[in-house]
Amino acid sequence: MQSGDVTSKYSRQTVLEVRRWASPGLCSVRTTRPDGFNFVPGQFARIGLPEDKQSGEPSLWRAYSMVTHPEDPDLEFFSVTVSDGQFSPLLAALEPGDSLWIENNPFGFLTLDRFQDGQVLWLISTGTGLSAYIPMLRDSQTWDRFETVVLVHGVRTQQELAYRDEILQIASKINTPARSRLIYLCATSREPWPAVEGRPGPVAQAKRITAALLDGTLTTAAGVGLEPKGGRVMLCGNPEMVTEMRKLLAERGFAAGRRGNPGNLAVENYW
Ligand SMILES: Cc1cc2nc3c(=O)[nH]c(=O)nc-3n(C[C@H](O)[C@H](O)[C@H](O)COP(=O)(O)OP(=O)(O)OC[C@H]3O[C@@H](n4cnc5c(N)ncnc54)[C@H](O)[C@@H]3O)c2cc1C
Numbered sequence: 382m383q384s385g386d387v388t389s390k391y392s393r394q395t396v397l398e399v400r401r402w403a404s405p406g407l408c409s410v411r412t413t414r415p416d417g418f419n420f421v422p423g424q425f426a427r428i429g430l431p432e433d434k435q436s437g438e439p440s441l442w443r444a445y446s447m448v449t450h451p452e453d454p455d456l457e458f459f460s461v462t463v464s465d466g467q468f469s470p471l472l473a474a475l476e477p478g479d480s481l482w483i484e485n486n487p488f489g490f491l492t493l494d495r496f497q498d499g500q501v502l503w504l505i506s507t508g509t510g511l512s513a514y515i516p517m518l519r520d521s522q523t524w525d526r527f528e529t530v531v532l533v534h535g536v537r538t539q540q541e542l543a544y545r546d547e548i549l550q551i552a553s554k555i556n557t558p559a560r561s562r563l564i565y566l567c568a569t570s571r572e573p574w575p576a577v578e579g580r581p582g583p584v585a586q587a588k589r590i591t592a593a594l595l596d597g598t599l600t601t602a603a604g605v606g607l608e609p610k611g612g613r614v615m616l617c618g619n620p621e622m623v624t625e626m627r628k629l630l631a632e633r634g635f636a637a638g639r640r641g642n643p644g645n646l647a648v649e650n651y652w
C-alpha cells in the first residue's frame with residue numbers, strides 16, 4: 382500500500398487511474414489508500430483538493446462513498462461532474478500521478494449493521510448514489526445475511542449505467558438458473574427500462590423509481606415483494622428522491638431505526 386505525507390487529520394494520496402464512463406460527466410478516480418484507513422461497505426471518505434493546483438494545500442473538501450471493497454488495496458470514488466460545482470470539475474480533471482487528499486477516518490451510517498438479518502435487501506439509488514452499494518454487493522456477509530438483493534439504479538439514460546458490467550459479473554457469480562439472488566433493475570427515467578438480466582425485452586416505459594414504486598412496476602420487475610416483514614431498504618442519492626421514497630415506504634410500514642430498534646429503512650442524501 383502506498384501512502385503520502387501524513388498530517389494530523391489527512392494525508393496526501395496519489396491518483397492511480399481515472400476511468401471515464403460513456404456518459405460525459407461521469408468518472409471514477411482510483412487512488413492509493415491511506416495507512417490504517419479502515420471502513421465498512423457503505424461508508425464515505427472526505428476528500429480534498431486545492432482550489433489552485435499550484436498552491437499545493439487542499440482547501441476544498443467533499444464527501445465521496447468508497448466504491449472499492451475494504452479488502453482492496455486502493456480506494457475508488459465514482460463522481461458526476463456538476464458543471465457549476467466547485468469540487469467535482471477539479472476531481473474530474475485529475476490525471477494519474479496527481480495528488481488527492483483524504484481524511485484519516487471514514488464516516489457514515491449507511492451500513493448493513495443498521496439492520497437485523499432479513500430476506501430481501503433493497504438497495505435503491507439514483508445517480509452516483511450507486512457507489513455506496515458496490516462494496517456491499519462484493520461482501521460475503523451481505524449474501525450470508527440476505528436471501529435476495531434487489532439493486533435499483535435510477536438514471537436518466539442507459540448511457541449513465543456506470544459499473545453495469547461489474548454488477549452483471551457479480552450477478553453471474555451469485556445467480557444460478559434456478560435462483561436469482563441478485564436482481565439488478567436499471568430504472569431509466571428518460572428511456573424505456575432495459576431488460577432485467579435473464580429476462581428479454583424492456584421492463585417499463587421511461588419512469589422514475591418513485592413512479593415505479595407507486596404503480597407496482599418496481600416489484601413486478603424485481604419479481605419479489607417489498608414488505609416490512611423480512612424486507613430491508615436503503616435509499617441513497619438525490620435528496621428529493623430520498624424524501625419522496627421515504628414517504629411512500631412509510632405508508633407501507635417501513636421506518637428508520639431509533640432508540641435501540643434497528644428498523645428496516647436507512648437513507649443517505651448526497652446533497
Ligand atoms: C455522504 C455523502 C456521500 C457522497 N458521495 C458521493 C459520491 O460517491 N459521488 C459523487 O459524485 N458525489 C457524492 N457526494 C456529493 C459530493 O460530496 C459533492 O457534493 C459533489 O461532488 C459536487 O461537489 P461540487 O463542489 O462540484 O458541487 P456542490 O456545490 O457540492 O453541489 C452543487 C449541486 O450539485 C448537485 N449535486 C451535488 N452532488 C451531486 C451528485 N452526486 N449527483 C448529482 N447531483 C449532485 C446538487 O444539486 C448540489 O446542490 C456525496 C455527498 C455526501 C453528503
Ligand SMILES: NC(=O)c1ccc[n+]([C@@H]2O[C@H](COP(=O)([O-])OP(=O)(O)OC[C@H]3O[C@@H](n4cnc5c(N)ncnc54)[C@H](OP(=O)(O)O)[C@@H]3O)[C@@H](O)[C@H]2O)c1
Binds near residue numbers: 405541571591622
Ligand atoms: N449523469 C450524468 O451522466 C451527467 C453528466 C453530466 C452532467 N450531469 C449533471 O449532474 C447533475 C446531476 O445529474 P444526475 O442525472 O446524475 O442526478 P439526478 O438529477 O439526481 O438524476 C438521477 C436520476 O434520479 C431521478 N430523480 C430526480 N429527482 C427524483 C425524485 N424526486 N424522485 C425520483 N427520482 C428522481 C432522475 O429523473 P429525471 O430524469 O426525471 O430527472 C434521474 O433518473 C445535473 O446537473 C446534470 O446535468 C450529469
